[in-house]
Amino acid sequence: MIDSLNPQQQQAVTQPAQHTLILAGAGSGKTRVLTTRMAWLMQQGLSPYALMAVTFTNKAAREMLTRLSALLPIDTRGMWVGTFHGLCNRLLRLHHQDAGLVQSFQILDSADQLAAIRRLLKANNIDDEKYPARDVQRFINAEKEKGLRPHAIEAYDPHTRRLVELYELYQAQCEREGVVDFAELLLRAYELLLHHAPLRQHYQQRFSHILIDEFQDTNPLQYAWLTLLAGDQACLFAVGDDDQSIYAFRGADISNMKCFERDYAKGNVVRLEQNYRSSGHILDAANALISHNADRLGKKLWTDSGQGEAVRVVEKPSDALEAQWVVEEIKALLKDGYAPDQVAVLYRSNAQSRVLEHQLFSSAIPYKVYGGQRFFERQEIKHVLAYLRLIDNPNADTSWLRVVNFPTRGIGARSLEQLGDYARQYNCSLYRAVPYMTGRAGTNLGKFVALINQLAAQAQMLPLPDLIEQVIHDSGLLEHYKNDREGADRLENLQELVNAATVFVMEEGLTEEVAGRIPVSPEPAVDENGMAVLSAMSPLAAFLSHASLEAGDNQAQAGQAAVQLMTIHAAKGLEFDAVFITGLEEGLFPHENSLAELNGLEEERRLMYVALTRGRRRVYLTLAQSRMLHGKTRYATRSRFLDELPDAHLKWLTPRQAAPVAQSAWVGGFGREAHGWNQARQRATAGMASTVAKSGLIVGDQHFRVGQGVAHPKFGEGTILTLSGSGNEAQAQIHFREAGTKTLALGVAKLTIIAGG
């Protein structure tokens, strides 16, 4: 089992029982080491119940289990191998009482959470200009990820204090409705262990080895949860690569790795630096690039497979021509025998995929775009899930509002407003408030309640897939989508949902015959209560958790071999024979927004490092001098990352332009704005672009001038700051005294010119 490993991998796998940090470079066999370590531990006599393995994605967890069962003939079901969220969910279900949760608590995904916050803001008449739901959501999640409850947050300004209040209100709403968001799963599980000593001691004693994948992506709360769970008995085996930390914006804290090395591993670090993926030129380029980062633990990838081909670089005048060139080159690669799905086109932001798709489409090259909408996030699926949630818990107001009038059944906004008032008055759910409603609205709502009750009654008798079919039919969704011109796809997805439920029920062993019996899972009784809870969890409740925690595949169409299109973030962990990294322009990559963030540039550089190390045999770097973005043509200079790659590893296929002028001066002096695109705007004023600022414009019969005073029916009076475009494209930036600065289309906006300004 371990004979085929290299010495460092062997050392990692056979680490004695102590905290260990594995610095695993890209393509160094990280997953292999993790799974072999688990198998090795069990071979040494460790019980599978004493082992926990934590990942970030369901995919990684599945792969770990698959590989593990290939190494050892064991039944992996019931093992504590899963995502942070999955394992926390498990803990909370087992000990819902101690965690202060209802047994059937439901999990809100990000979209559900946002809807819940929108509802909260509306109910409390919060000014959504000052407190946009997205910002409130970000605030709440960020605080939870720091492990903070409202009372523990230090708020020094009124705005933050208000946000803390909203956090408090939101939390109360969640408690009332029996729902838990993603961050809450982690925080609750952490608090559960923190506040219940017997439970904590039980799990600390039980798990003697805890393995963590992608450790560089952990946030402070996850770090605290892990170390609390480990106590002073368990060994933490953390595997990660600080150079591939690209999720700071989601709360991942790269310093967790340093802290872990210092406080736990205490220098017990194994470096996996031999790379089995990429050829020498690619690795050397990547090493050189990442050496520009100061904040690293240090590591240098090497290979014994030779230098291979230099990294190719291409510069084109526009994004369209860049895309065209990429597609032509892909054709050549395919002709040379590259498999289509071994060719990946990567980009920094999703908006870039459009041009690429367009060119691929016209060339009839099959392609797959990753990162679109996922199965359980589709509108029709969410509708059915909302019905199912109401069946499981009719007090879930978010679900209620989603489907109470979908398909339409004569329950309008006014009725719901009134219903909401009653709910507030009696401090109850919308469902419970229905009896207070009178008249036609009362009748229609009564019918809806009857529908839910009747389905809930069926839920007791019907197997899950049959129940779902029943819901699709009785809710009227089937009829609705049948009558919809574009409903065919949606109907297909609904059928797919029934199939998913069938598979789920089979895999979970929750078929009718088994339901009610203790699962085959050899879970030792934690306490009598815990055990009872697990077996009593209905297939419906289990399926709903599954739907929230596993959003499903996010690739567009499965099917034949196709060229792979995705963001660099989405490409992490994957590898391809040929990789195109597109849009290597200042402002785009590194992204202009990142330059204003703390350590933002280093994060962008790590992103570039991830991108480079995806390629096995061939890597292309492409850039465009101009690019359509936000409806305007933008001009940019080449990315500084290109200049950080040594010439020895590059092969320019188009002439290399002179280095950008006085790059450092721009960066130092003006930060984000000045460097790439502003410089470009100056070129634009020299006559290249159509969207140059102007001092006067005639649209319709009106003559607009900068500084001119104008009046708008909604925004009131204001002053024109800038003018751009012409004809239909004509736009003005106007500063309104009351409403603030807006950008308006002059052709459409109802503006009146007034005196002064």
Next chain:
DNA sequence: ACCATAGTGCTTTTT
């Protein structure tokens, strides 16, 4: 209840 129009925003997003 439904559609048209206007206005807004817009990096990445494992759960």
Next chain:
DNA sequence: GCACTATGGT
């Protein structure tokens, strides 16, 4: 450029 939302009119 485009997709999403809010709102107002029919």
